[in-house]
Amino acid sequence: MLVTRFAPSPTGYLHVGSARTALFDWLLARRHGGRMILRIEDTDLKRNTPTATQQVISDLRWLGLEWDEGPDVGGPNGPYLQSQRLDIYRQYAQKLLESDRAYYCFDTSEELQANRNEAAAKKQTFAYRAPKNLPDEKDVQKARAEGRPVTIRMAVPQDKPIIVHDVVRGEVTFDPAEISDFIIVKSDGFPTYHFACVVDDELMEVTHIIRGQEHLMNTPGHQVLQDALGFRRPTYAHMSVTVSEGGGKLSKRERAKTLREAIKKNPAINITDVAQAGNISPDEMKSFLAGDSTPDSPAVTAMAALLGIPLPEINVVDFFRSGYLPEAMMNFVALLGWNPGDNREIMTREELIEAFDLNRLTKTNSLFDRQKLPVFNTEHLKMVDPDTLRRHFKAYLQEVASPLTQADDKTLAYMLKICEGARTLKQIEEKCLFAFVDEVTYDPQAVKKVLQKDGVSAILTEIKTTLENLVEWTEAAIHQAVEKMCRDKGVGMGKVAQPIRVAITGTTISPPIGDSLILLGKDHTLKRITKTLEYMQTL
RNA sequence: GGCCCCGUCGUCUAGCCAGGUCUAGGACACAGGGUUUUCAUCCCUGCAACACGGGUUCGAAUCCCGUCGGGGUCACCA
Numbered sequence: 174m175l176v177t178r179f180a181p182s183p184t185g186y187l188h189v190g191s192a193r194t195a196l197f198d199w200l201l202a203r204r205h206g207g208r209m210i211l212r213i214e215d216t217d218l219k220r221n222t223p224t225a226t227q228q229v230i231s232d233l234r235w236l237g238l239e240w241d242e243g244p245d246v247g248g249p250n251g252p253y254l255q256s257q258r259l260d261i262y263r264q265y266a267q268k269l270l271e272s273d274r275a276y277y278c279f280d281t282s283e284e285l286q287a288n289r290n291e292a293a294a295k296k297q298t299f300a301y302r303a304p305k306n307l308p309d310e311k312d313v314q315k316a317r318a319e320g321r322p323v324t325i326r327m328a329v330p331q332d333k334p335i336i337v338h339d340v341v342r343g344e345v346t347f348d349p350a351e352i353s354d355f356i357i358v359k360s361d362g363f364p365t366y367h368f369a370c371v372v373d374d375e376l377m378e379v380t381h382i383i384r385g386q387e388h389l390m391n392t393p394g395h396q397v398l399q400d401a402l403g404f405r406r407p408t409y410a411h412m413s414v415t416v417s418e419g420g421g422k423l424s425k426r427e428r429a430k431t432l433r434e435a436i437k438k439n440p441a442i443n444i445t446d447v448a449q450a451g452n453i454s455p456d457e458m459k460s461f462l463a464g465d466s467t468p469d470s471p472a473v474t475a476m477a478a479l480l481g482i483p484l485p486e487i488n489v490v491d492f493f494r495s496g497y498l499p500e501a502m503m504n505f506v507a508l509l510g511w512n513p514g515d516n517r518e519i520m521t522r523e524e525l526i527e528a529f530d531l532n533r534l535t536k537t538n539s540l541f542d543r544q545k546l547p548v549f550n551t552e553h554l555k556m557v558d559p560d561t562l563r564r565h566f567k568a569y570l571q572e573v574a575s576p577l578t579q580a581d582d583k584t585l586a587y588m589l590k591i592c593e594g595a596r597t598l599k600q601i602e603e604k605c606l607f608a609f610v611d612e613v614t615y616d617p618q619a620v621k622k623v624l625q626k627d628g629v630s631a632i633l634t635e636i637k638t639t640l641e642n643l644v645e646w647t648e649a650a651i652h653q654a655v656e657k658m659c660r661d662k663g664v665g666m667g668k669v670a671q672p673i674r675v676a677i678t679g680t681t682i683s684p685p686i687g688d689s690l691i692l693l694g695k696d697h698t699l700k701r702i703t704k705t706l707e708y709m710q711t712l
Numbered sequence: 713g714g715c716c717c718c719g720u721c722g723u724c725u726a727g728c729c730a731g732g733u734c735u736a737g738g739a740c741a742c743a744g745g746g747u748u749u750u751c752a753u754c755c756c757u758g759c760a761a762c763a764c765g766g767g768u769u770c771g772a773a774u775c776c777c778g779u780c781g782g783g784g785u786c787a788c789c790a
Contacts, residue, residue: 182790217789282788289786298714298786324788342717343729351715351786359788366790390716390785413718414783512725516738535725536717538783542724545740551753594753604751623750655749666749674750682751689750 175207176380179233179240180370182214183225186470186488187232189541190385190415190423193506197383197412199238200507200529210377211243214370215256216363226254232489237499237522242377250377255369262364265372265402266325266357274401275357276307278324279316300353303328322360327368327398329354335393340410341534347393355394371395375404381531383410410531413510413538423541428477428484428491429467435482436462442480450479485543494573496599497546498565501553505546510539519552547596554595562589569598576609577602584692591688607678608692613701615679615708623675630709632662633672637702646695648687655686676705 177198181191202209211233215221230245242248252258269275278301285301292299303326308316316323335347357368364372374382389411399406415423436442448458451472460466467473470488477484486492492502504520512535513520513528520528557565563585570578580588592601607613615624623629639654655669662668670686677698683689690698 180790184790214790220789278788280788285787293713296713300786322788345716347716353786356788361788363788365788370790386717386784388785388790391790411717416783508724514726516726518724518739537719537725538717540724542740545724548740555753592752594751596752600752619750652749659749668749670749678750680750684751686749 174378174380175202175205176210176378177202177207177383178210178212178374178377178379180212180214180373181229182217182220182366183222183229184220185222185225185228186490187229188423188425188488189486189492189506192232192236192489192502193415193509194383194385194412195233195238196236196503196506197410197511197529197531197534198381199240200526201381201383201531202241203526204529207380208241209239210248210250210379211240211245211253212373212377213244213254214366215254216366216369218361218363235493235499236489236503255364255373258369258373259363261376262358262369262372263362266364266368269327269357269401270325272401273307273328275325275327276303277313277316278326278356279308279312279321280324281322298351300350301326301355303354324356324360325358326354327357327394327401329394329397335396337389337392337396337409339389339392340408340531341413341536342389342411345389349393352393352397357398367391367394368398371398371404372402374407375399375402379407381408381410383412383531386411386414408531410534413535415509416538416540423487425470425473425487426467428470428487429461429473431484432473432477432480432482433462433464435477435480447476447479451476493569496569496597496602497550498553498557498562498598500557501546501550504553505549509541510535519549519556521556551594551596554597555593559586559589566598566601570602573599573602575602575606577605579609587688588684588692591684591692604682604684605692607680607683608689608694608697613677613679613704615675616681619675619679619681620712623671623681624705624709625712629672630706632658632669633676633702633706633709636669636673637699637706640690640695640702641699643695646691648691651687651690673702677701 179195179198181187181195187195199209201207211230213226213229215226226244230243233240240246242250242253244251244253266275270277289299313323329349329352331349333349335349335352337345337347339345355367356365358364373379392409392411396406398404436444436447444458444462445455448455451458451468452475453461453468453472457466457468461468468476474484484491486495489502493499500522503522504525507520507525507529508518511529511533514530514533517524517528554562563582566585566589567578577588588601588605592604595601595604636655636658639658640651643650643654655666655673659666659669671681673686674683674689675681677683677689677693684692693701
């Protein structure tokens, strides 16, 4: 049976790059009726955040992925948190030690750094090699007594080239001299990523490993480990990297950079307030603005929110908060370094599963095209069934704490219907917001373009009376009334609809006029028109 | 710098492995036009690419070599 795993380290929000890996793992497993495992690689005490695992899980779920085994759903191969598998790694480390495939080391990081510098000065590759006589238990005792760090390294056999068979790259050959004897157990007793990952992939019966190209150089080491322990060789697929407009890897630093530049560009910004919003100290703020450091994601997000600066979306939640649909995200991310081979682009999850093929992963780096994502979203907004769409809309409104959360399901559905053609849920929210605020703020542009025209006040006065006298407050009735007035006056719809629109929303943008009035309600509509007429007197 | 990977319209890509059907297809963006009560949506048209240089071959985007360019990686991070 085909088994894939997604193995993130719990450091915070799920990055789109990681989401792509997870998506491909899921797609491959579903395509072939296999299993997908979620495994948390929390072997670095320093980097783990307590809530991060939960965050990763909820981000994956939002995208619409499910897994068959994992920390939250259990399974026969658990535990699925590496920090709970320490005994297992210890046993395998012992095996390697006994067969001299691995050995103890006592170097301090300063010593290692010195060796590296030396090699760099000679323009050589630094590769750690085992000493002639491997240390024994006595040496370990002695090192411990001296307070030296004790690690375990894997001895990389130097007798033959290491060949990696990769589904997307083909055959890649490595000179073993280039591969350093790498650490498999750290001085704190925890396994390194390389070790834990290889052991777990074997024990969890993983058959297909999909990961970023950045892991290609690690693979020869992993194979050495597999050979020494008599493990199976899984199928590897190293995906191309997702790059950003700038050219580099798509990274969270981009958000911080955008924020920094925006703050610098505007000297009027009160830096103390901003730092407070991000809950960071003045010193941290200074260092951030100088480009020496980057605050964590929540801080950056909070500061940008205060200033109203739009940040490029990087994490899955960022897209959620920008009003993108999970279906659209899944579709878009799937096309990052993969395509179905025909000219299809807009695809449902079922179509993606049906079409997915590891052999069609692209070798070239893929650019995350921010202009194209809204197009995908527009299409999916039209495709998703009304109930699901309403659920997504509700979740979005809650996430961003919108005033529209007051709306009931019927109204929610109505708003979605009358905003057909919108690009994002955020756009729909903005378009309907006028009906959920107490006061209208008039957009100067709209006032000038629409309100300050001859005859507008007469039109508004007249339509107000007409609307007042409407027996039925329905879209059809309103539409009819407006139309009749246009005919009587011999003008186009725009001449009447626009003044009403500005009167009730303050802007020139809203759903179709009849629908907008329904959404607002008769009372508020009449009140707003009255208020606008008063306001026009002051112009 | 060493090692590894990659190089088709402005962008994402199809085609390459199994050379001819490629005067290189699609999508986004852009430009122009149309529909429309606003914003969108929608429809039509146009623009535009095989990094460069050598080979191999009757024939190369496709195979080989080199140059240049881009990316990845060189941790007791994953």
